[in-house]
Amino acid sequence: MHVLVLGGTTEARRLAERLHATRGIRVTSSLAGRVATPRMPPGEVRVGGFGGAEGLARWLCEHEVGAVIDATHPFAGTISFNAALAAADAHVPLLALRRPGWAPAEGDDWHPVDSLERAAEAARALGSRVFLTTGRMGLASFAHIDDIWFLVRSVDAPDGPRPPRTDVLLDRGPFTLDGERELLRRHRIDVLVTKDSGGAATAPKLTAAREAGVPVVIVRRPPVPDGVPVATGPEEAAAWLAAYSG
Template sequence: MHVLILGGTTEGRRLAETLHADGTAHVTSSLAGRVATPRMPPGEVRVGGFGGAPGLARWLREHEVGAVIDATHPFAGTISFNAALAAAEAHVPLLALRRPGWAPADGDDWHPVGSLEEAADRAAELGSRVFLTTGRMGLASFAHIRDAWFLVRSVDAPEGACPPRMDVLLDRGPFTLDGERELLRRHRIDVLVTKDSGGAATAPKLTAAREAGVPVVIVRRPPVPDGVPVAAGPEEAADWLRAYSG
């Protein structure tokens, strides 16, 4: 069976590795192309968009895709909804692979918000030295804040509108707890802003913030499209695919 993995995440890459290793399927991984040097999965890889839901549906039919796994980032909402529309139009089964979100622990001072714009306003209320870990794509939401300094961590250099007082740290997880503790201490961070991406690779910052008494502004993740089944990890997704393929 030809399986399309809408990837770009660790889970998507691990699923491609699993399917490639056991011969369950012929795998094509699709990457959005927003990261300059992505970690490439095994099997075929395509980079770039499809042209919305109609273009994706056409691609599924032309390449005789038997199943689609949406393993995109939990906040890549547009492609997830396009995948649901395209899979329905092409009559191809779709599974969403989503790592579980984070849950607060005793001692956490979390401030959940619904958008980056809300996160910017809340962060400005809570502190003046902000550790911003929401990625480079949404920095325009913070560009109007002039009374706070930002440490922005991202894989690639930011482009477009940015906060006027900002230092950039180019780095890619996984991160260590000791490293996150030192980063908060060295930069005198008094508020952390993040998305509820889930997973272990970037979770140490939450523990470090809890230990330091630093409040966390956390953007809630968008919902998976209605009717799309969800797997919590690559093995569960592989089991679903094996059961479907019979």
């Protein structure tokens, strides 16, 4: 069976490793190409878009794909909805692999919002030194703010619009709790802005913010397309595939 994994996440890479070692499965991982030096999964890899839902449906048919697992970032909404349309058009089963979201703990001061634009409004009302960890692609939503200082952390350097008072920290997780504590202290951070990405690699910043009494503006996830089953980990996704193919 040929399985297409829409990847770019740790879970996608672990799933590709598992499937690559499984007899009778050929796995192709698709990466968006937004990170300059991605961590490459085993098996076949393609980089770049498909040309929308229609192009993806055509690719599925041309490459005789037997199943699609959407293991993209929880906020990669466009590809997820294109995958749902394409899989339905090509009559290929589709599973969404999504790591569980974060949950607030006692002592957290969370301010949930539904968009980056609302996150910008909330951050402006809460403080003046913001640790912004929403990724380099969304900085345009904050570019109009000139009365707040931002520390932006991303894997690659941002190249689009961004706030005028911005320092950029290039780094890749996983991050440690001690490191996040020191970062908040050294930069005198009084607001943390993040997306509900889930997972352990970047969660220490939430603990550090709780300890320091720093409010957190957290952007809620977009929904998974209607009717698409969801697995919460690579093992569950592999079990779904085995049940389908067996």
